Amino acid sequence: MKLWRDFYDLMMPDVPGCPSAAADSALRQSAIAFCEQSLAWQGTHPDVPVVAGTAEYAFTPPADAVVHTIIHAALDGEEIALYPDKPGMGSINRHGRKGIPAYILAGAASLTFVPAPSAPGTLSMTVAFKPSPVSTGIVDGQFNEYREAIVHGALVRLMLSPKKPYSSTQLAQYHQQQFAVKTAAAGQRVARGYTRARLQTRIMARGIEQAVK
Structure with a gap:
């Protein structure tokens, strides 16, 4: 695992005088946004023992991470396909096998079968x-592949801070564009490997969009 300070060599020269706490916070929020928008950090969740009549089960993500969404789910080998009305938020059983729930919904910390399995x-x-809100870093693979994108996103947040030596709306706009381009490219890479609807990448948060206009 790489800590947020492992990004400093690429980021800190652009924000002289930035406190490490502010840098870590910006990197964390950027990494969360990147993972949410690109779905680039994927992995196999530990198998979940399902009990008859019990609908809700907690996720067990790695340390410093949370589950953002379910990509694929299968109950005893029976695929529960992606729910079409809410991409990324649940899955639906298209085969209708008796005893298999109709669909599965993903919450922030748990999943819920509807109805409960019989x-x-x-x-x-x-x-x-995606990184948790209190994460201290990110896994090596995501750092090695996507550190530039994450740094661009962090620089947007820092350069929009008012009355700092590194405050610059113009440079924030440049880094915002780079974040969007690199995040979209990562999302397209992921999409080619899965049967999913076309991914759309937002450019950070509405407040940031407004600030750079």
Whole structure:
């Protein structure tokens, strides 16, 4: 795992005098936004033992991470396909096998079968992760592949801070554009490997969009 300070060599020269706490916060928020928009951090969730009549199960993500969404789910090998009305938020059983829930909804910390399964089984999932709100860093793979994108996103947040030596709306706009381009490219890479609807990348938050206009 790489700590937020491992990004400093690429970022700090652009924000002289920036406190490490502010830098870490900006990097964390940028990494969260990047992972949410690109779905680039994916992995196999530990198998979940399913109990008959029990609908809700907690996610068990790696340390310093949370589950952002379910990519693929199967109960005893029976695929529960992506729910079409809410991409990324749930899955629906298209085969209608008796005892298999109709769909599965992903919350912030847990998933819920609707209806509850009528028989025990094992749920296997591929999920997309993102850093937790208190994470101290990110896994090596995401750091090695996407550190430039994450740094661009962090620089947007820092350069929009008022009355700082590094405050610059013009440079924030440049880094915002770079963040959007690199995040979209990462999302397209992921989309080619999965049968999913076309990904759309937002440019950070509405407040940032307004600030750079």
